Amino acid sequence: MSLTIKNGEIFGIVGYSGAGKSTLLRCLNLLERPTSGQVIIDGVDLTTLNKKELRQARLKIGMIFQHFHLVSSKTVFENVAFALKAAKKSKDEIEKRVNELLEMVGLSDKRDAYPSQLSGGQKQRVGIARALANEPTVLLCDEATSALDPSTTKSILALLKKINRELGITIVLITHEMEVVKDICDRIAVMQDGKVIELGTVYDIFTNPKEELTKSFINSVLQFDLPDHLLKKRTGTIVKIQFKGEMAEEAVVSDMLQTFKVKGNILHGKIEYIQDMPLGIFVMELTGEPDEIQRAIDYISLRTNGLEVIASAA
Structure with a gap:
């Protein structure tokens, strides 16, 4: 060492x-x-x-x-x-x-x-x-x-x-x-x-x-796993989005919902402050046409610090 x-x-x-x-x-x-x-x-x-x-x-x-x-x-x-x-x-x-x-x-x-x-x-x-x-x-x-x-x-x-x-x-x-x-x-x-x-x-x-x-x-600190029974009830695409720094305070999700023909349902989310810097993590369900959902995912991916698809109806 x-x-x-x-x-x-x-x-x-x-x-x-x-x-x-x-x-x-x-x-x-x-x-x-x-x-x-x-x-x-x-x-x-x-x-x-x-x-x-x-x-x-x-x-x-x-x-x-x-x-x-x-x-x-x-x-x-x-x-x-x-x-x-x-x-x-x-x-x-x-x-x-x-x-x-x-x-x-x-x-x-x-x-x-x-x-x-x-x-x-x-x-x-x-x-x-x-x-x-x-x-x-x-x-x-x-x-x-x-x-x-x-x-x-x-x-x-x-x-x-x-x-x-x-x-x-x-x-x-x-x-x-x-x-x-x-x-x-x-x-x-x-x-x-x-x-x-x-x-x-x-x-x-x-x-x-x-x-x-x-x-x-x-x-163990930032726990964002959803129960299996909750995942099974969803009919859309579930994504986990991470926002770092100033990005955590911007309206990226709201802009996405206004730009594309998709609906968003936030299932879990919070903003933590680590060393006085924000870290936002949100789990949300996107519903709509598959092409529109994919375009929305691409939009968020480009403007955030990470997007993971947890479950997809497709």
Whole structure:
């Protein structure tokens, strides 16, 4: 595997269990030492460092875990302070920094609470504050939202995005949830059997996936399959149309219906916004004379980013 993650981006690593996501992430801070090759962060090859140098380098690589890993016998303040004590910071430095971090993650009022008194989302916020304690340049997130409900996941992703944008920290996030990738990542790598099989911006991957595994991940978010019983009732030609970018906001379908002697019945459709760019997908039934339907299909194909005939009465 050869992979370059850009400074300041949110980079997602996606794959099913056993694909190698967690192993790759743990290689980035040498919790797992690769059998060969280099791990270069901020220009330093971590594999060449001695134990003391590696401990120092790891201070700049924060890590957030799926199951939080908080010390149950310590307060929120003490859990966050732990990383600063390990870095041999003074008492005054620790007090100031922990208070800043708790305010950043919205937990100033939970300073003296214990993990057992916190919700899952609050525990993860403590984990994020702890990971940021030593002002890292890289933040590694190991399935950071998998143990959370959808609403809490949204709030944690919003917090991570805020941290990335305001502090400029590079975030590497592994997940099997494409919804997470769609909401937060700039680029993604899709992994299978220890290899990266597809790599690109989130928008490009969502609009033009090449690999079957990638397509199956995207289908879990953009699900447009119609039930068989619904397809059997249709008497016309059913097409799936994809609109990218500005095209998603234009009246192509409406123009087509006015230009040709066909009727259109939209069966399914939505516009998603990925990296603030629209992606529209519509499934519709076209009825009319076969020649007119074909002309309408050709018209749409030329003016959109993809048309697939799902079923045809002919």
